[in-house]
Amino acid sequence: xxxxxxxxxxxxxxxxxxxxxxxxxxxxxxxxxxxxxxxxxxxxxxxxxxxxxxxxxxxxxxxxxxxxxxxxxxxxxxxxxxxxxxxxxxxxxxxxxxxxxxxxxxxxxxxxxxxxxxxxxxxxxxxxxxxxxxxxxxxxxxxxxxxxxxxxxxxxxxxxxxxxxxxxxxxxxxxxxxxxxxxxxxxxxxxxxxxxxxxxxxxxxxxxxxxxxxxxxxxxxxxxxxxxxxxxxxxxxxxxxxxxxxxxxxxxxxxxxxxx
Amino acid sequence: xxxxxxxxxxxxxxxxxxxxxxxxxxxxxxxxxxxxxxxxxxxxxxxxxxxxxxxxxxxxxxxxxxxxxxxxxxxxxxxxxxxxxxxxxxxxxxxxxxxxxxxxxxxxxxxxxxx
Numbered sequence: 001x002x003x004x005x006x007x008x009x010x011x012x013x014x015x016x017x018x019x020x021x022x023x024x025x026x027x028x029x030x031x032x033x034x035x036x037x038x039x040x041x042x043x044x045x046x047x048x049x050x051x052x053x054x055x056x057x058x059x060x061x062x063x064x065x066x067x068x069x070x071x072x073x074x075x076x077x078x079x080x081x082x083x084x085x086x087x088x089x090x091x092x093x094x095x096x097x098x099x100x101x102x103x104x105x106x107x108x109x110x111x112x113x114x115x116x117x118x119x120x121x122x123x124x125x126x127x128x129x130x131x132x133x134x135x136x137x138x139x140x141x142x143x144x145x146x147x148x149x150x151x152x153x154x155x156x157x158x159x160x161x162x163x164x165x166x167x168x169x170x171x172x173x174x175x176x177x178x179x180x181x182x183x184x185x186x187x188x189x190x191x192x193x194x195x196x197x198x199x200x201x202x203x204x205x206x207x208x209x210x211x212x213x214x215x216x217x218x219x220x221x222x223x224x225x226x227x228x229x230x231x232x233x234x235x236x237x238x239x240x241x242x243x244x245x246x247x248x249x250x251x252x253x254x255x256x257x258x259x260x
Numbered sequence: 261x262x263x264x265x266x267x268x269x270x271x272x273x274x275x276x277x278x279x280x281x282x283x284x285x286x287x288x289x290x291x292x293x294x295x296x297x298x299x300x301x302x303x304x305x306x307x308x309x310x311x312x313x314x315x316x317x318x319x320x321x322x323x324x325x326x327x328x329x330x331x332x333x334x335x336x337x338x339x340x341x342x343x344x345x346x347x348x349x350x351x352x353x354x355x356x357x358x359x360x361x362x363x364x365x366x367x368x369x370x371x372x373x374x375x
Contacts, residue, residue, distance in 0.1 A: 027374050038372040041341050045302055107276045107327060121272040125359065133275050133356050137332045138305055147306040231302060235337025236369035238353055238362075259370040 036186045039232045043190035046225035050081055050154035051189055056224065060157070062183035066176035074165025075176050076216055078158040086150065092206065093149040093199035094142060101143035104131070135195070142196075149196050153223030158197065160216040170219070177222055190227035197221040262363040271358035276327035280357035284333025284350065286340075288320045292347035297321070299339035299348060307332035308339055335369070 019031040030038060051059075060077055068074060080086060104123070106116040124131040141147040150156065157180065161173045177193065184191045198219060200206045212218045240258040247254075273280035286308070295318040299308045307326075311319040323331040333354065340348035353369055355362055 030372075030374065039341075041338055042304070042336070043302075044304055044338070117274075121274075125272050128359070133273075133281060133360065134334050134354070136275060137326055140326065141305055141307075141332060147304070229298060229302070229342060231338065231342035233341030234372055235341050236350060236371050237337075239366035239368050239370050241364040241366060257366060259373055260366070260368065 032186075033182075036182055038234050040182065040185040041232050041235070042192040043227050043231050044148075044151040044192050044223070045228045045231065046151065046153050046190060046223070047228045048152075048154060049226065051224055051226065055187060055189065056155060056157070058187065059180045059184045059189070059224065063159075063176045063180040066172070066179040068165065068172040068175065069168065070166030072162075072165040072169070072172070074162035074169040074172050076160035076162060078160070078210065080156040080158065081154065083154075086153070086156065089156075089197075089200050089206070090148065090150050092203055093196055094145070096199040096202050097139050097142040097149070101139055104136075105140060105143070107140070130198075138196075149199065150194060151192065151223055153192070153225050155224045156194075156197070157222040157224055158210065158218055159220045159222065160212070160218050163215045163217055173220060177220060180222060184222075184224060185232060188226075190225055190231070192223040194221050194223055195219060262361075264359075264361060264363060268358055268361050273356055273358040273360065276330055278327075278329030281330055282352060282355040282357075283326075283329075283331040284323070284335035284354045285331065285352035286323055286333060287349040287351045288322065289345075289347040289349070290320050292345040293320055294345055294347075295320070296344070298342055298344070302338050302342045303333075304336060304338060305332035305334070 016029050018035060019025075019029045021031050021033065023031075050056075056079060060079075063075070063077065064073075080089070104116070104120050106113050106120045120131075124136075138147065142149055159173050159177050161169045163169060165172055181191045181193070201210070201212055201218060207213065210218065237259070239260045242256050242258045243253045244256055245253045275281060295310070297310065299321050300306075300310060307323055308321050309324045311322040313319050323333050326332050335350045335353040337350060340346075340350065350369055353367055355367065
């Protein structure tokens with residue numbers, strides 16, 4: 001079962017000294033890079049005031065130097081800071097979520113369930129990632145005006161993927177964005193990956209305005225800003241069964257519970 | 261090891277059926293919680309709300325339900341990481357069944373470990 005002991009946050013003074021970079025000893029304290037990795041949270045509460053442009057450039061620089069297959073660097077970035085454009089994106093994303101939920105949400109009442117249930121579930125199987133239960137319930141709360149789409153972030157960094165990259169450009173975009181996210185948190189900024197940028201892009205006007213046309217694809221963006229409350233911190237995650245192939249070629253692999 | 265059977269592959273769970281959708285559950289420690297409401301604002305799905313007031317005391321936060329036995333909590337931990345009092349614990353992670361069944365993840369949750 002899940003860990004029952006809630007963790008009281010350690011007072012600042014008691015924080016252990018971090019390990020130096022470039023060294024390893026078994027069981028040693030985390031180093032500053034690991035600290036950022038483990039304590040980074042997707043933050044969705046931003047101050048109105050945006051990060052200074054120089055800081056946004058510094059974060060973009062971490063993306064520019066991300067590893068990519070064949071050094072193809074299959075990315076393009078755009079920074080949206082205009083409050084008017086951000087508000088318009090939010091409004092159109094919400095409109096689209098309402099439209100989709102009108103056609104897909106079979107969970108409201110027995111009549112809708114009877115009529116729409118089978119069709120929606122067939123569509124879920126076809127669009128298994130987009131209509132996964134998690135984004136499905138998020139779309140539902142967005143459509144009900146209970147949750148924001150872009151969380152009032154003062155800046156969005158759009159991560160366009162160049163479809164002509166090497167191997168799997170989507171992987172490169174993930175690596176590139178995570179570089180930026182980690183850099184952002186190491187600088188004291190807050191960030192959040194947002195896939196809901198896909199919602200307004202169902203409207204041709206946004207595809208045109210944001211330049212989403214072949215060879216560019218836009219599936220992800222990053223919200224950047226100052227956290228309105230300190231919210232980074234470690235959280236528990238599922239224990240992973242890791243397969244270790246370590247004996248001879250005929251030995252069965254060993255399964256280890258990573259993290260337990 | 262766990263496998264995705266042919267039946268699993270065909271079976272898309274009903275998102276409101278608690279038998280196949282184990283959604284996240286949280287425990288709010290009433291003694292530590294100061295009712296500051298940070299968790300209600302930080303939840304990505306806005307699924308944490310203050311409960312109904314009973315008597316004089318300000319109610320504890322709780323997870324709102326999308327359907328009986330179904331929350332919008334995915335056990336992301338944003339609320340517990342942000343809670344200044346350490347009053348929140350994840351008591352159940354998010355696990356869907358059928359087509360979305362997890363295969364190599366143990367339901368037990370653990371903090372980062374210093375190997």
